[in-house]
Every structure is written in structure tokens, then in C-alpha cells.
Amino acid sequence: MDIVVIIIGLLGTAILLGAALFWGLNRKRTTTPSPIAETTPPKLPSLLSQRLEKTRGSILGRLSQFLNREGADGLSLEDWNQIEEVLLEADVGYGTTQLLLNTAKDQLKTHKELGLKEVLRQVSENLFTFEKDGFLGEGVDKKPWVISVVGINGAGKTTTIGKLAQQFKASGKTVLLGAVDTFRAGAISQLKVWADRTGAQFITGREGADPGAVAFDSVTAARARGVDVVLLDTAGRLHTKSNLMEELKKIHRVVKKVIPEAPHETWLVIDGTLGQNSVVQAKEFQKALDLTGIIVTKLDGTAKGGAILAIASELKLPIRYIGVGESVEDLTPFESKSFIDAILG
Numbered sequence: 500m501d502i503v504v505i506i507i508g509l510l511g512t513a514i515l516l517g518a519a520l521f522w523g524l525n526r527k528r529t530t531t532p533s534p535i536a537e538t539t540p541p542k543l544p545s546l547l548s549q550r551l552e553k554t555r556g557s558i559l560g561r562l563s564q565f566l567n568r569e570g571a572d573g574l575s576l577e578d579w580n581q582i583e584e585v586l587l588e589a590d591v592g593y594g595t596t597q598l599l600l601n602t603a604k605d606q607l608k609t610h611k612e613l614g615l616k617e618v619l620r621q622v623s624e625n626l627f628t629f630e631k632d633g634f635l636g637e638g639v640d641k642k643p644w645v646i647s648v649v650g651i652n653g654a655g656k657t658t659t660i661g662k663l664a665q666q667f668k669a670s671g672k673t674v675l676l677g678a679v680d681t682f683r684a685g686a687i688s689q690l691k692v693w694a695d696r697t698g699a700q701f702i703t704g705r706e707g708a709d710p711g712a713v714a715f716d717s718v719t720a721a722r723a724r725g726v727d728v729v730l731l732d733t734a735g736r737l738h739t740k741s742n743l744m745e746e747l748k749k750i751h752r753v754v755k756k757v758i759p760e761a762p763h764e765t766w767l768v769i770d771g772t773l774g775q776n777s778v779v780q781a782k783e784f785q786k787a788l789d790l791t792g793i794i795v796t797k798l799d800g801t802a803k804g805g806a807i808l809a810i811a812s813e814l815k816l817p818i819r820y821i822g823v824g825e826s827v828e829d830l831t832p833f834e835s836k837s838f839i840d841a842i843l844g
């Protein structure tokens with residue numbers, strides 16, 4: 500009997516305590532909202548700004564004291580020299596820096612109400628106006644749409660192809676990856692991993708097989724199977740090795756035997772950490788091949804992202820995508836406005 504009374508007593512106490520706790524918590528939540536919930540959350544920099552943090556630091560971080568100055572009188576000769584130094588150190592390149600600064604000075608003279616930031620933003624954006632930004636989905640009406648991906652060793656070609664395959668698949672396209680790099684040990688299996696991961700079809704030859712033959716087989720198979728997009732992963736090569744550049748031309752000639760207007764796109768992948776040095780290489784590729792676009796990778800780990808301005812203005816080619824990390828989603832169609840916003844704030 501005593502035990503029953505004790506148990507009932509304990510249960511009663513527990514219920515009362517529980518109710519009090521519940522009421523207390525609820526009251527706290529409903530009647531006294533926390534000050535954090537009432538204030539607007541701090542504005543986070545966009546994901547792109549975060550990924551471009553180092554370049555942002557090297558440009559915005561060092562230019563911020565000048566960016567709000569208005570009109571030509573707002574900046575002294577010494578200021579302009581400092582601005583020039585910042586742009587050169589951010590790998591914008593000598594010619595492009597002069598072009599930007601001269602145009603900016605002219606603009607500030609005629610538009611006294613404008614600040615340096617707006618002017619730099621406008622003149623930078625004008626460097627990118629020769630063709631539509633980005634690529635995904637655009638023009639892919641020919642089947643198969645053949646994209647040849649070229650560039651120096653380690654630029655990020657194979658990884659970029661994997662990311663592209665994922666994005667094309669996600670937009671409902673069928674994809675075939677052609678492992679034309681039969682030269683480097685491990686290159687075929689590296690691409691095969693991406694094919695398996697993304698569910699793309701895969702064509703290759705033996706290690707050391709003729710790259711032209713693999714390109715031929717890839718495009719022929721894609722046409723026979725009604726595949727939407729073919730991505731050809733070519734072997735990395737130095738722009739100075741003329742025999743290897745000839746090999747690329749040969750690959751393209753062979754592809755034309757199957758589809759005369761292919762490759763529809765030839766994208767040069769540039770390692771963004773090389774900064775200004777990449778412009779010379781890119782020009783050599785441009786001399787040898789009909790490049791239709793540029794992809795700049797590894798912008799997440801470098802302060803040299805300003806080189807994109809030099810690449811765009813000197814090569815006069817559209818930047819199709821930028822790589823801002825190693826995982827599949829870290830390839831984004833290039834959009835000049837967002838890029839400039841991300842580095843100029």
C-alpha cells in the first residue's frame with residue numbers, strides 16, 4: 500500500500516515538473532523571442548565570393564580605400580600608381596591594366612558623379628562583351644554535340660569533363676566520354692571513374708592507342724547511339740611541343756571525317772593558379788586550333804583570379820565556365836557580372 504502511494508506521489512511530481520518545464524520553454528519561445536531572431540541575419544558573402552576569397556582579398560581588400568572616391572579629382576597621381584600596382588599584382592596583366600585604368604580615368608573625367616568602383620565595374624565588364632556568358636544547354640540541338648577539351652598537363656581537363664558530364668546529365672542529356680588521352684598511365688581509368696559516377700557512356704582504346712582512332716570511335720558510337728553530348732578528354736601537352744599540338748589538329752581532322760562540323764566546341768582549360776603566365780600558353784593553343792571558349796579552373800585556391808580579365812581581353816574568347824573547387828558542383832557557368840561583383844564587392 501505504502502509503495503503504491505510513493506509511486507503515485509513520484510509520478511504526480513514528475514508530471515507536474517514536466518508540465519512546468521514545458522510551459523516554461525514554450526513561454527520563453529512564444530512570449531520572449533530571442534533578440535537574434537528579431538534582428539536580420541548578417542548578410543553572408545555569396546558562395547562565389549567565398550570561393551574567390553583570395554582574389555577578392557588581393558583586389559577589393561587593397562583597393563577599398565579608393566573605391567568610393569568620386570570623379571577625376573578624387574584620386575591623385577600617387578593613388579593611381581597604387582591602384583595600378585594592385586591590379587598588376589593581382590595578375591590582371593600590363594596591357595589590360597593600362598586599358599582598364601585609361602578608360603576608368605576618362606570615364607571619371609566625364610562622369611564626375613561616378614565613383615571609381617562603378618567605373619571599374621563597368622570597364623571590366625566591357626572586356627567580356629564579345630559573346631554570351633556561360634554555356635550550359637545553349638545550342639545543343641545538333642546530335643551529337645561534340646566538345647573537345649584541350650590544355651596543358653594538370654590544368655584540370657579530366658576533372659572539368661567529369662563535372663560537365665554531371666551537369667549535362669542533370670539537364671536531361673545523354674553523355675559519352677571519349678578517353679582520347681591514351682598516353683598518360685592512369686588517364687583512361689581516371690575518366691572511367693567519372694563515367695561510372697555520372698552514368699555517362701564511355702569509349703576508349705588500349706593504353707598507347709592512336710588518339711585519333713579513339714576520337715573517331717567515340718564520335719561514331721555517339722552518332723550511332725543518338726547520344727546528345729560527346730566530351731573528348733585529350734592528353735595534356737605543353738604549348739611549346741609542336742608535335743603534340745599537331746596531334747591535336749589530327750584528332751580534330753579525324754573527328755571531321757565522321758561529322759564535318761565537329762568538334763562543335765573546342766574548350767581550352769586554363770589553370771587559374773598560373774595567373775598571367777597562362778595567357779602566353781593560351782595564345783599558342785589559339786594559333787593551332789579553332790578555340791571556341793575558355794574554362795578557368797582552380798580559382799578557389801589562388802589570388803591570381805584577376806588574370807581572367809587579361810585572358811578575356813587578350814584572347815577575345817568567351818569564358819564558358821570557372822572551376823572553384825574539386826567536387827562535382829564546383830563548376831559554374833561564367834557570368835561576368837557576378838564574377839566582378841565577387842571581386843570588387
Ligand SMILES: Nc1nc2c(ncn2[C@@H]2O[C@H](COP(=O)(O)OP(=O)(O)OP(=O)(O)O)[C@@H](O)[C@H]2O)c(=O)[nH]1
Nearest residue numbers: 652653654655656657658735796797822823824825
Ligand atoms: N581546387 C581545385 N582543384 C581542381 C579544380 N579543377 C581541377 N582540380 C584539380 O587539379 C588536379 C588536376 O586535374 P586533372 O583533371 O587531372 O587535370 P588534367 O588537365 O586532366 O591533367 P592531365 O590529364 O595530366 O593533363 C586534380 O587534383 C583536380 O582535382 C578546381 O576548380 N579547383
Ligand SMILES: [Mg+2]
Nearest residue numbers: 656657680686
Ligand atoms: Mg586528364
